[in-house]
Amino acid sequence: MSRLLEVEALEVSFGAASAVRGASLALDRGETLCLVGESGCGKSVTALAVMGLLARNASRGAARLSFDGQDLRGLDERGMSRLRGNRMAMIFQEPMTSLNPAYTVGSQMAEVMLRHRGGTRAAAMARAEDLLGRVRITSPAMRLGQYPHQLSGGLRQRVMIAMALMCDPELLIADEPTTALDVTVQAQILRLLLDLQKDLGLAMLLITHDLGVVARVAHRVAVMYAGEVVETAAAADLFARPTHPYTRGLLACVPVPGKVARGAALGSIAGVVPRLGPGFSGCGFRDRCGEATAACGGTIARASAGEGHDYLCRLPPGWRAGAGAAP
Amino acid sequence: MSAAPIIDVRGVRRSFRVRQGLFAAPRHVAAIDGVSFSVGAGEVLGIVGESGCGKSTLARVILGLLPPSAGEVLVDGQRVADMDRRARARLIQPVFQDPFSSLNPRRRVRDVVSMPLDAQGDVPAAEARRRVDEMLARVGLDPSMGERYPAELSGGQRQRVAIARALVLRPRIVVCDEPTSALDVSVQAQILNLLAELRDALGLTYLFISHNLAVVEHVATEVAVMYLGRIVERRETSALFGAPAHPYTKALLASVLTPEPGLGIPDTGLGDAMPDPSNVPPGCSFHPRCPVATARCRVDIPATARVAGGQSDCHLL
Numbered sequence: 246m247s248r249l250l251e252v253e254a255l256e257v258s259f260g261a262a263s264a265v266r267g268a269s270l271a272l273d274r275g276e277t278l279c280l281v282g283e284s285g286c287g288k289s290v291t292a293l294a295v296m297g298l299l300a301r302n303a304s305r306g307a308a309r310l311s312f313d314g315q316d317l318r319g320l321d322e323r324g325m326s327r328l329r330g331n332r333m334a335m336i337f338q339e340p341m342t343s344l345n346p347a348y349t350v351g352s353q354m355a356e357v358m359l360r361h362r363g364g365t366r367a368a369a370m371a372r373a374e375d376l377l378g379r380v381r382i383t384s385p386a387m388r389l390g391q392y393p394h395q396l397s398g399g400l401r402q403r404v405m406i407a408m409a410l411m412c413d414p415e416l417l418i419a420d421e422p423t424t425a426l427d428v429t430v431q432a433q434i435l436r437l438l439l440d441l442q443k444d445l446g447l448a449m450l451l452i453t454h455d456l457g458v459v460a461r462v463a464h465r466v467a468v469m470y471a472g473e474v475v476e477t478a479a480a481a482d483l484f485a486r487p488t489h490p491y492t493r494g495l496l497a498c499v500p501v502p503g504k505v506a507r508g509a510a511l512g513s514i515a516g517v518v519p520r521l522g523p524g525f526s527g528c529g530f531r532d533r534c535g536e537a538t539a540a541c542g543g544t545i546a547r548a549s550a551g552e553g554h555d556y557l558c559r560l561p562p563g564w565r566a567g568a569g570a571a572p
Numbered sequence: 573m574s575a576a577p578i579i580d581v582r583g584v585r586r587s588f589r590v591r592q593g594l595f596a597a598p599r600h601v602a603a604i605d606g607v608s609f610s611v612g613a614g615e616v617l618g619i620v621g622e623s624g625c626g627k628s629t630l631a632r633v634i635l636g637l638l639p640p641s642a643g644e645v646l647v648d649g650q651r652v653a654d655m656d657r658r659a660r661a662r663l664i665q666p667v668f669q670d671p672f673s674s675l676n677p678r679r680r681v682r683d684v685v686s687m688p689l690d691a692q693g694d695v696p697a698a699e700a701r702r703r704v705d706e707m708l709a710r711v712g713l714d715p716s717m718g719e720r721y722p723a724e725l726s727g728g729q730r731q732r733v734a735i736a737r738a739l740v741l742r743p744r745i746v747v748c749d750e751p752t753s754a755l756d757v758s759v760q761a762q763i764l765n766l767l768a769e770l771r772d773a774l775g776l777t778y779l780f781i782s783h784n785l786a787v788v789e790h791v792a793t794e795v796a797v798m799y800l801g802r803i804v805e806r807r808e809t810s811a812l813f814g815a816p817a818h819p820y821t822k823a824l825l826a827s828v829l830t831p832e833p834g835l836g837i838p839d840t841g842l843g844d845a846m847p848d849p850s851n852v853p854p855g856c857s858f859h860p861r862c863p864v865a866t867a868r869c870r871v872d873i874p875a876t877a878r879v880a881g882g883q884s885d886c887h888l889l
Contacts, residue, residue: 283757429622435829457828484832496831500764
């Protein structure tokens with residue numbers, strides 16, 4: 246596998262609010278990286294920063310931001326739009342708001358192809374029909390002439406996926422692609438994404454807050470909190486040995502059939518995600534952490550809990566609750 | 573179930589008129605059709621199913637917000653349709669999914685919570701104030717929060733306000749329609765814990781509607797599975813999750829993604845056809861998606877069969 250996307254020390258701020266504070270990620274070809282965290286942790290902003298789709302009032306900085314060896318930091322809008330939709334594509338949570346209601350499915354899909362690859366409209370339509378079949382939409386030729394409002398939520402999300410695949414992208418960023426869907430449809434869409442990934446060798450950055458989805462699809466996981474990547478590990482390792490107090494807290498919140506006794510209280514994390522300005526130092530989680538001490542206000546070094554597993558906390562790997570009070 | 577049921581739903585049907593084109597003749601689409609069940613006091617009935625199966629319509633009929641087209645709903649022995657609005661509000665209250673749209677943004681939290689008391693018209697102001705303070709404390713909000721506006725609160729805090737408003741009249745039943753779906757998991761856990769605490773402390777009965785089966789398994793004592801406007805299986809929670817009887821329940825349970833790595837994404841076996849309430853298939857309405865359907869399922873509507881801990885409608889039982 247070779248490295249496709251590298252992000253180091255990404256900073257994004259909107260005026261006096263820091264949305265992303267020094268996040269680093271790396272993604273290999275054919276790999277699925279899940280970015281997980283609660284609302285406002287900066288996971289979507291990170292994806293938008295990679296795609297160069299941030300709002301105008303945002304400022305972006307990074308020590309490194311490269312796609313297939315190409316530095317994205319100095320790339321102008323024309324250069325970015327040559328990549329976007331072509332070599333890197335994105336799908337969003339709510340397909341209805343990202344499809345244009347005034348155009349047919351076919352013409353929206355063809356437009357992507359015509360813009361990046363040229364060729365004839367007929368060829369683009371043929372490609373669109375082929376891809377609709379590939380995402381297992383029945384009677385694709387008929388669907389080309391339909392408008393988004395004529396499709397169900399699951400079908401719309403399939404159309405979004407097919408559209409993202411029009412130019413054979415190498416990187417697919419999916420921002421909560423199944424959150425708005427029923428569980429049965431969610432399972433179908435995720436299976437489809439995994440099949441396509443295997444067939445096409447796609448690298449996938451999947452943003453989700455659903456730990457069930459993470460466990461089932463991710464090769465690697467990055468847990469974000471208050472704009473930082475607080476823990477990153479291979480999926481199996483993260484669920485077996487969660488190390489950052491926030492990761493542990495998050496896992497304890499989820500009811501697992503057969504594991505959490507019915508009626509027993511679920512774990513929860515007191516308080517809310519803080520809004521941090523620039524100049525904030527120390528651990529962003531310390532106000533909600535049961536193990537916090539005065540030392541958490543100082544600089545926290547990234548620690549290792551094994552190969553490819555690191556976390557941002559002063560506690561040792563394998564710490565036990567209550568033992569954190571010791572220096 | 574022990575004592576007399578506190579909610580008794582008898583053969584309820586609710587249909588809506590829909591017009592599919594400007595000149596097309598209006599048609600009637602049944603959102604719920606022939607639903608009967610009862611809930612004992614202190615129970616938590618979870619209602620699950622995909623979007624469009626009629627869960628929310630059922631909630632609105634039970635709350636008295638929509639009159640049924642046929643059948644009747646009895647709450648605490650009285651017909652909801654005959655009840656005075658104020659009396660109904662003292663007995664049964666809703667908590668909705670989205671605390672961003674269910675709270676009036678122009679009113680202070682204190683006034684939002686006080687509204688049901690004010691609407692009763694006979695609660696003295698001092699008494700109302702005392703009860704609002706007590707209820708805010710009960711749902712874990714500082715009394716100073718009462719002076720704030722909903723926009724100043726987080727999603728979890730807003731849902732606490734919605735719960736305080738539902739409980740301020742001390743109702744016996746709370747209908748929770750997707751109460752945690754708009755919340756983050758850590759906040760969801762706080763709200764679920766709060767709902768469980770309040771149920772024990774105040775002796776409440778919940779109707780708990782959710783598409784999240786893991787949450788329903790955690791909170792419900794009994795579960796009803798809805799498909800295209802009908803209840804296809806209704807059983808005690810542990811029986812249903814332990815050995816689902818109906819093929820649709822099996823598929824739903826198979827779709828739940830538990831946080832256990834390495835299991836991959838399950839194949840639900842449901843196929844790509846989606847249910848359409850305006851075009852309900854003949855026979856068993858689930859047969860076009862059912863992996864084990866037989867010729868009989870395409871023709872006959874299945875009768876209700878008894879299964880351990882409840883009942884289910886399927887020919888194969």
